[in-house]
Amino acid sequence: MSEPFVEESLAVLARTPASFDGLLRGLPDVWISATEGDGTWSPYSVIGHLIHCERTDWVPRMRIILEEGVERTFDPVNREARGERLALGTMLDEFAELRRENLARVRELNLGTAELEMQGMHPTLGVVTLRQLLATWTAHDLTHLIQVGRVLAKRYKEEIGPFGAFLSVMK
Amino acid sequence: MSEPFVEESLAVLARTPASFDGLLRGLPDVWISATEGDGTWSPYSVIGHLIHCERTDWVPRMRIILEEGVERTFDPVNREARGERLALGTMLDEFAELRRENLARVRELNLGTAELEMQGMHPTLGVVTLRQLLATWTAHDLTHLIQVGRVLAKRYKEEIGPFGAFLSVMK
Numbered sequence: 178m179s180e181p182f183v184e185e186s187l188a189v190l191a192r193t194p195a196s197f198d199g200l201l202r203g204l205p206d207v208w209i210s211a212t213e214g215d216g217t218w219s220p221y222s223v224i225g226h227l228i229h230c231e232r233t234d235w236v237p238r239m240r241i242i243l244e245e246g247v248e249r250t251f252d253p254v255n256r257e258a259r260g261e262r263l264a265l266g267t268m269l270d271e272f273a274e275l276r277r278e279n280l281a282r283v284r285e286l287n288l289g290t291a292e293l294e295m296q297g298m299h300p301t302l303g304v305v306t307l308r309q310l311l312a313t314w315t316a317h318d319l320t321h322l323i324q325v326g327r328v329l330a331k332r333y334k335e336e337i338g339p340f341g342a343f344l345s346v347m348k
Numbered sequence: 349m350s351e352p353f354v355e356e357s358l359a360v361l362a363r364t365p366a367s368f369d370g371l372l373r374g375l376p377d378v379w380i381s382a383t384e385g386d387g388t389w390s391p392y393s394v395i396g397h398l399i400h401c402e403r404t405d406w407v408p409r410m411r412i413i414l415e416e417g418v419e420r421t422f423d424p425v426n427r428e429a430r431g432e433r434l435a436l437g438t439m440l441d442e443f444a445e446l447r448r449e450n451l452a453r454v455r456e457l458n459l460g461t462a463e464l465e466m467q468g469m470h471p472t473l474g475v476v477t478l479r480q481l482l483a484t485w486t487a488h489d490l491t492h493l494i495q496v497g498r499v500l501a502k503r504y505k506e507e508i509g510p511f512g513a514f515l516s517v518m519k
Binding site: 184185188189192193194195196197198199200201202203204205207208256299302303304305306308309310312313315316317319320322323326327329330333336337338339340342343344345346347 | 355359372475504507
């Protein structure tokens with residue numbers, strides 16, 4: 178059992194892949210490829226982005242903090258990268274598998290209070306703690322779940338007619 | 349096979365219960381009972397609200413439109429009602445079961461282009477079509493998924509520190 182804050186974060190991080198999967202797997206392409214306009218992300222591209230982050234962002238950065246501290250600035254993450262163009266079901270499987278592996282790695286790190294306060298050097302934000310990085314990993318999943326919900330909902334902005342008065346997301 | 353618009357809406361409505369379930373089932377109570385402040389909803393209360401709507405709102409109103417048209421104003425829905433206070437897992441099961449039953453009822457209605465244009469009388473919004481009601485049922489699920497994601501993410505508003513610059517949901 179790690180520090181309570183770690184357990185609490187892992188509880189969310191362990192569940193978000195199933196939430197994306199439940200919503201998106203098998204959904205018709207009109208939904209999966211919907212965007213909020215030119216240059217904005219579809220649910221499909223969000224999953225590609227999440228896969229990219231599992232590979233390059235969260236756990237690699239935790240290791241840099243634990244092994245090298247602020248001396249070694251994090252490698253920049255390409256926040257626009259969305260990985261390969263595979264079938265969505267394959268990508269959802271990949272995201273879930275990468276997440277399982279990454280959460281197992283975090284558990285092996287046995288993060289306690291001291292580790293959570295250790296610092297790293299973000300290329301644009303400056304000094305950040307491992308605790309902030311873990312919190313951001315958790316919140317980042319949720320912001321993309323929100324984004325997917327918003328992209329899907331907005332397809333019906335006109336369709337809902339007068340009910341738009343009740344649904345603030347459409348504004 | 350119903351009208352394409354119906355199929356497209358049902359594709360989302362069939363999946364949102366699994367998305368809420370994947371995210372919330374077994375999640376520690378600090379998350380489930382989190383709110384955005386006094387008088388705002390927790391993830392727990394959102395599921396109670398969705399159950400209430402399955403029982404009183406969408407399909408009952410479709411039937412009124414099909415059977416009585418604009419002559420019979422919809423019964424008002426208590427948008428604050430959140431049902432009984434049961435364990436979250438029980439409520440997630442109940443929501444999923446009610447949804448399955450309601451989607452089966454919609455399929456039995458064999459909604460075509462003519463039915464979708466039929467009108468009902470909303471107690472505050474006035475004339476609405478069955479198509480608008482179906483679109484709103486779909487978008488309503490998504491707005492509450494967004495809300496749950498937002499409530500959870502905001503618990504970490506302070507925890508993410510400098511990363512707040514990247515996560516607009518926290519503002």
